[in-house]
């Protein structure tokens with residue numbers, strides 16, 4: 001169970017709906033003692049607690065935090081090559097990672113050591129490491145299932161290397177990884193501290209491969225409104241409700257419906273795409289064209305021809321796309337052919353800003369992130385619908401990869417234990 005604490009705990013277990021309760025009871029790995037942990041938030045862009053620094057997002061839960069929990073302002077995505085050479089060393093890696101994340105997400109006094117030795121903590125958060133809403137979500141790449149660890153037969157069935165789509169210019173140095181950490185918190189220093197702590201404690205086990213910093217607009221996080229991306233459009237409006245446990249079980253979490261290895265229940269596929277925006281070009285594009293590219297009004301976020309952000313676009317009554325063009329991003333991504341959520345995924349993207357490109361243009365864009373129970377019917381099918389969309393004139397995907405988020409942890413079972421058992 002989640003430990004009692006004075007520190008406010010966010011996403012505290014909302015009453016589970018009957019189907020969810022049944023499913024939780026079926027999770028034998030948790031011996032029926034599972035807690036919902038983080039999986040109770042209603043929206044991924046929800047206003048933070050009164051004192052964000054003291055907010056503690058539970059690490060323990062059937063699912064890892066950082067997926068249906070509200071997205072705070074700051075993020076770091078960092079992929080690693082695993083240096084472990086065999087199964088025992090990989091088990092030690094997961095044990096140590098579990099221990100570090102448990103400490104970092106709970107917070108406490110910064111450890112003080114012998115002055116003759118390197119400091120045990122970077123010190124960037126001062127004497128007290130506050131939890132600050134930190135979540136560290138751990139996912140594994142397809143390469144972890146190669147011959148090194150004898151895990152070939154335990155690979156989630158859709159987990160593959162990310163092949164380039166037609167508009168991609170993938171740079172191998174920005175792609176893939178055996179392990180991915182998604183670190184999210186309210187403050188920049190918290191995610192930096194967390195990444196430095198893990199790298200410092202595990203130099204013999206993890207070698208960084210690529211890293212991208214992400215952010216959300218402060219005003220949106222403060223007010224709980226939909227974040228605006230660097231194209232200036234509200235981004236996230238059409239997401240499924242993270243408060244709908246049944247929908248999340250259906251679309252986001254791997255369960256018995258998915259014919260995946262038993263150990264994978266409670267996990268999720270994660271698609272990460274590093275997408276550069278050609279902003280100099282975009283900023284010289286007429287507003288009307290920007291809006292038809294997305295199919296939404298830039299200021300209000302409403303579907304074109306409608307009044308308000310969350311209005312239904314009414315595709316059935318507009319087969320020729322007179323309101324929302326057939327080619328627009330929103331209509332291709334989510335044609336609503338089967339009611340709602342043809343795109344069977346949950347987006348949890350962050351903007352990035354990383355200096356200049358070699359040709360002197362702003363290197364800014366989106367760390368597109370989606371979570372789904374099935375990578376094929378989630379990200380891949382949706383991306384195929386988007387291939388050749390008009391927006392491609394202004395975007396260039398260059399990195400990322402496909403990963404599988406490990407199931408959640410309990411006091412008895414750490415990260416990756418189910419994967420390595422048997």
Ligand SMILES: C=CC1=C(C)c2cc3[nH]c(cc4nc(cc5[nH]c(cc1n2)c(C)c5CCC(=O)O)C(CCC(=O)O)=C4C)c(C)c3C=C
Pocket residue numbers: 229231233234235236237238239273275294296329330331333334343366368379382383384386395
């Ligand atoms: C494969 C999945 C998707 C990729 C890749 C993607 C890239 C991408 N999206 C935006 C901006 C917006 N996306 C919006 C909606 C939207 N996008 C996807 C999927 C992908 N987007 C979906 C499933 C939806 C939902 C459509 C709906 O339900 O109506 C919007 C509109 C507002 C919203 O619903 O969020 C914007 C804006 C960018 C900039 C981008 C990469 C460059």
Ligand SMILES: [Fe+2]
Pocket residue numbers: 329333
């Ligand atoms: Fe999109």
